[in-house]
Amino acid sequence: MITENINLLTAIIAVVSASACALPGVFLVLRRMTLMSDAISHAILPGIVLAFFLTHSVSSPFLIVAATATGILTVVFVELLQKTKLVKEDAAIGLTFPALFSIGVILISRYSKNIHLDIDAVLLGELAYAPLNQLDINGREIGPVALYVMGFMLVLNVVFILVFYKELKLVTFDASLAATLGFAPTLIHYGLMTLVSMTTVGAFDAVGSILVVALIVGPPATAYLMTDSLTRMLILSVIIGSINALGGYWLSILLNVSIAGTIASVTLLVFVLVFLIVPNRGLVSIARRHIRQKWEFAQTMLVIHLFNHEGLPEAQEESEIAHLHEHLRWEPSFALRVVKNALNNRYVLQEASQLMLTERGRAKAQRTLVQ
Amino acid sequence: MLNFFFHTRFDYTLMIVSIGAALLGAISGALGTYAVLRRQSLLGDAISHAALPGIAIAFILTGSKTPLILVLGAAIAGWIGTLFIVTIVRLTRIKYDSALGIVLSTFFGFGLVLLTLIQRQGNANQAGLDTFIFGQAATLLQRDVLTIGILGGFALLITSILWKELKLLVFDEGFAASIGLQTRLLDIVLTSLLVIAIVIGLQAVGAVLMSAMLVAPAVAARQWTNRLNLMVILAGCFGAFSGVVGTFISSSATGIPTGPTIILCVTFMVVFSIVFAPNRGLLWNSIKQRRNRRSLKLVTNRLVESASANNRIIENDNRKY
Structure with missing residues (x-):
C-alpha cells in the first residue's frame, strides 16, 4: 500500500514538474534561447551551495531564492559579455556557466566533505527520493516538498502566461514592434528569465540539472513540429511533457533504472517519433x-x-x-x-x-x- | 615559492597530470578556435554530453576500461549526436539551439540509464565510468596521457594539412563552395576533429566543463589578434598554460578538484584579455574614446574661436561702411 502510494506520488511529481517546465520552455524554444536553460541549470550550483552553507539546511526556501538570484545573475553576465561586443552570444553562454559551475564544484568539494550535498545528487537528481522528503508543519507531514514546490511553480507559470499572454506573444514574435508599442520587452524578458530560473531551481532538486533541460526543451520542440498556433503549442507541450514523464517513469520501474534518465530517453523517443510521422511536416x-x-x-x-x-x-x-x-x-x-x-x-x-x-x-x- | 616548485618537480603523478592537462588545453584550445569562430561554441557542450551513452555501450560490449575503447565509443556517440542536430536543423523548423538542447539532455539521460544498468549488474570493473561525467584529472595515468597525445597530435596534424581549406570554410563558406571545395566534407572533417578534442578531454575535466575548455582559450586569444594562425597558436598556449597552472593550484591544497580549477584559470584569462587586450579590450576602448572626445573638443573649440574671430572682422567691416 505504502509503495503504491509512493509510486503514485512520484508519478504526480514527475507530471507536475514536466508541465511546469514545458510552459516557459515554449517561449525559450520560440525565442531561440533554450540554451539559457542549460546555462541556468548548471550555473545555479554556487548559489545553492552558498545558501546551504549559510542556512545548513537543504530544504530551506532561502536556497531557492539564492539559486534563482544566481540564475538571473547568469542571464545578466551573459548579456553583459555580449554587450562588450567582444564575445558572441553562444560563446558568452559557453563561458559563463562552466565558470559558475566550477566555483560551485570547488566549494562543495572543499567545504562540504561531511555534509549531505554531493554533486551527483545535484546534477543528476533522483526522483525516487522526492516523495520521501516530506513537508513538515507542526510535526505533521503533509506531502512531499517537491510536489508543493513544483505545484506552486506550475500555478505561477500558468498565471504569468495568462496575464501577460499578449505581451509575451508580441515580444516573442516581433520584439521591435513590441518596443515601439511600449511593451517593455526587457521587462518581459527578465520576467520570463526569472520564471525559468525559479522553475529550474524547483525541478533541479527532484530531477537534476540535465533532465531539467530535457523537460524544458523536449516537449515544446516536439509540439513545435505539430502546430502553428501558440496556444495549441502551449497545451500540446504540457500534454507531451506529461506523457513523457509518465511513460518514462513507468519504463524506469519496469527496467529498474534511473527515472530521470529514462524520462529524458523517452523525451528523445517521442520527439523522433513525432518528427517521423507528424502529418505535413514529418519526415x-x-x-x-x-x-x-x-x-x-x-x-x-x-x-x-x-x-x-x-x-x-x-x-x-x-x-x-x-x-x-x-x-x-x-x-x-x-x-x-x-x-x-x-x-x-x-x-x-x-x-x-x-x-x-x-x-x-x-x-x-x-x-x-x-x- | 621556489621550494614549492622544487618539491613538486619530483612528484611523478603530478608531472603526468600536468603534462596531460597541458596537452589537453593546447589541443582543445587550438581546435576550439574554429568552433568559436563558426559560432558553434555550444556544440562542444552537446557533444561532450552526448558522448556518455557511447562510453557506457563501449563498456557493456567490451567489458574493458581501456581509454582507447571508451574514447572510441564516446566519439561514435558524439558523432551521432552531431548528426542528429544537423538533421533536425536541416529538415524541420526547429532552430539550432533547441536541437542542441534536445540532443545534449536526452543523450545524457540515456547514458545515465545505461550507467544504472551497468551498476545493477554489479560488475566490479565498472567503478570509474562516472569520472566521465565530472572528470577526475588526478586519475590520469601515463597511458591516458599517451592516448591524449597521439589522438590530439593526429587532430592537430589534420588541421595543419587542411589549414587553407578550413580557414576558407570558417570565414566564407559560400566562396569556398563556389571555388569547388567540398564544404560538406570539410564540415564533417572539422566536426570530427572537434569530437576527438572533446572525447580525449572527458576523463580529465568531465562532460560539463569540457565545453569551457574549447570556448574559453579561443575567446581569450581572439582579443589579442585578428589573424587565424596567431589565434590558434595563442589559444593553444592559453589552454596549455591554464592546464598546468590549474593542476599546480589544485595540488597545492586538499579538496580542490583539478578540472574546475583549470576552468577558473582559463576564465580568468578571458576576463583579463577582455579588459586589457590592446586595440579591442575594454580599457583600451575607453582610453581611445576619451582621447577622441578630447580631440573633438579641441577641434570644436578652435572652430568656435575662428568663427567668433570672423564675426569680429565682419563687424569691423560693417562699421566701416
Whole structure:
C-alpha cells in the first residue's frame, strides 16, 4: 500500500514538474534561447551551495531564492559579455556557466566533505527520493516538498502566461514592434528569465540539472513540429511533457533504472517519433510528397511531350512506347512505370505500341503549358 | 615559492597530470578556435554530453576500461549526436539551439540509464565510468596521457594539412563552395576533429566543463589578434598554460578538484584579455574614446574661436561702411 502510494506520488511529481517546465520552455524554444536553460541549470550550483552553507539546511526556501538570484545573475553576465561586443552570444553562454559551475564544484568539494550535498545528487537528481522528503508543519507531514514546490511553480507559470499572454506573444514574435508599442520587452524578458530560473531551481532538486533541460526543451520542440498556433503549442507541450514523464517513469520501474534518465530517453523517443510521422511536416510525409511529386512531374513531362508532337509527321515515332526513354532521357524501366501510371490516371491511351493522349491528358498538358 | 616548485618537480603523478592537462588545453584550445569562430561554441557542450551513452555501450560490449575503447565509443556517440542536430536543423523548423538542447539532455539521460544498468549488474570493473561525467584529472595515468597525445597530435596534424581549406570554410563558406571545395566534407572533417578534442578531454575535466575548455582559450586569444594562425597558436598556449597552472593550484591544497580549477584559470584569462587586450579590450576602448572626445573638443573649440574671430572682422567691416 505504502509503495503504491509512493509510486503514485512520484508519478504526480514527475507530471507536475514536466508541465511546469514545458510552459516557459515554449517561449525559450520560440525565442531561440533554450540554451539559457542549460546555462541556468548548471550555473545555479554556487548559489545553492552558498545558501546551504549559510542556512545548513537543504530544504530551506532561502536556497531557492539564492539559486534563482544566481540564475538571473547568469542571464545578466551573459548579456553583459555580449554587450562588450567582444564575445558572441553562444560563446558568452559557453563561458559563463562552466565558470559558475566550477566555483560551485570547488566549494562543495572543499567545504562540504561531511555534509549531505554531493554533486551527483545535484546534477543528476533522483526522483525516487522526492516523495520521501516530506513537508513538515507542526510535526505533521503533509506531502512531499517537491510536489508543493513544483505545484506552486506550475500555478505561477500558468498565471504569468495568462496575464501577460499578449505581451509575451508580441515580444516573442516581433520584439521591435513590441518596443515601439511600449511593451517593455526587457521587462518581459527578465520576467520570463526569472520564471525559468525559479522553475529550474524547483525541478533541479527532484530531477537534476540535465533532465531539467530535457523537460524544458523536449516537449515544446516536439509540439513545435505539430502546430502553428501558440496556444495549441502551449497545451500540446504540457500534454507531451506529461506523457513523457509518465511513460518514462513507468519504463524506469519496469527496467529498474534511473527515472530521470529514462524520462529524458523517452523525451528523445517521442520527439523522433513525432518528427517521423507528424502529418505535413514529418519526415515520412515529406518523403511521400517528394515521391508523389516526382511521378506527377514525370507524367506531366510525358503528356507535354505527346502534346507537342500530336498531329505532326513525327508523332508516329515520338509516341512509340519503346522509344520514349530516348526522347525524354529516362531510364527504360522508369519510362515504363511512368507510362503505366499515366495509363492508370487515364492521361493516355495505348494503341498497339503507340501512346495517344486522352481528352484529360490533353487538358493537363495545355493547363501546364499555359501556366 | 621556489621550494614549492622544487618539491613538486619530483612528484611523478603530478608531472603526468600536468603534462596531460597541458596537452589537453593546447589541443582543445587550438581546435576550439574554429568552433568559436563558426559560432558553434555550444556544440562542444552537446557533444561532450552526448558522448556518455557511447562510453557506457563501449563498456557493456567490451567489458574493458581501456581509454582507447571508451574514447572510441564516446566519439561514435558524439558523432551521432552531431548528426542528429544537423538533421533536425536541416529538415524541420526547429532552430539550432533547441536541437542542441534536445540532443545534449536526452543523450545524457540515456547514458545515465545505461550507467544504472551497468551498476545493477554489479560488475566490479565498472567503478570509474562516472569520472566521465565530472572528470577526475588526478586519475590520469601515463597511458591516458599517451592516448591524449597521439589522438590530439593526429587532430592537430589534420588541421595543419587542411589549414587553407578550413580557414576558407570558417570565414566564407559560400566562396569556398563556389571555388569547388567540398564544404560538406570539410564540415564533417572539422566536426570530427572537434569530437576527438572533446572525447580525449572527458576523463580529465568531465562532460560539463569540457565545453569551457574549447570556448574559453579561443575567446581569450581572439582579443589579442585578428589573424587565424596567431589565434590558434595563442589559444593553444592559453589552454596549455591554464592546464598546468590549474593542476599546480589544485595540488597545492586538499579538496580542490583539478578540472574546475583549470576552468577558473582559463576564465580568468578571458576576463583579463577582455579588459586589457590592446586595440579591442575594454580599457583600451575607453582610453581611445576619451582621447577622441578630447580631440573633438579641441577641434570644436578652435572652430568656435575662428568663427567668433570672423564675426569680429565682419563687424569691423560693417562699421566701416
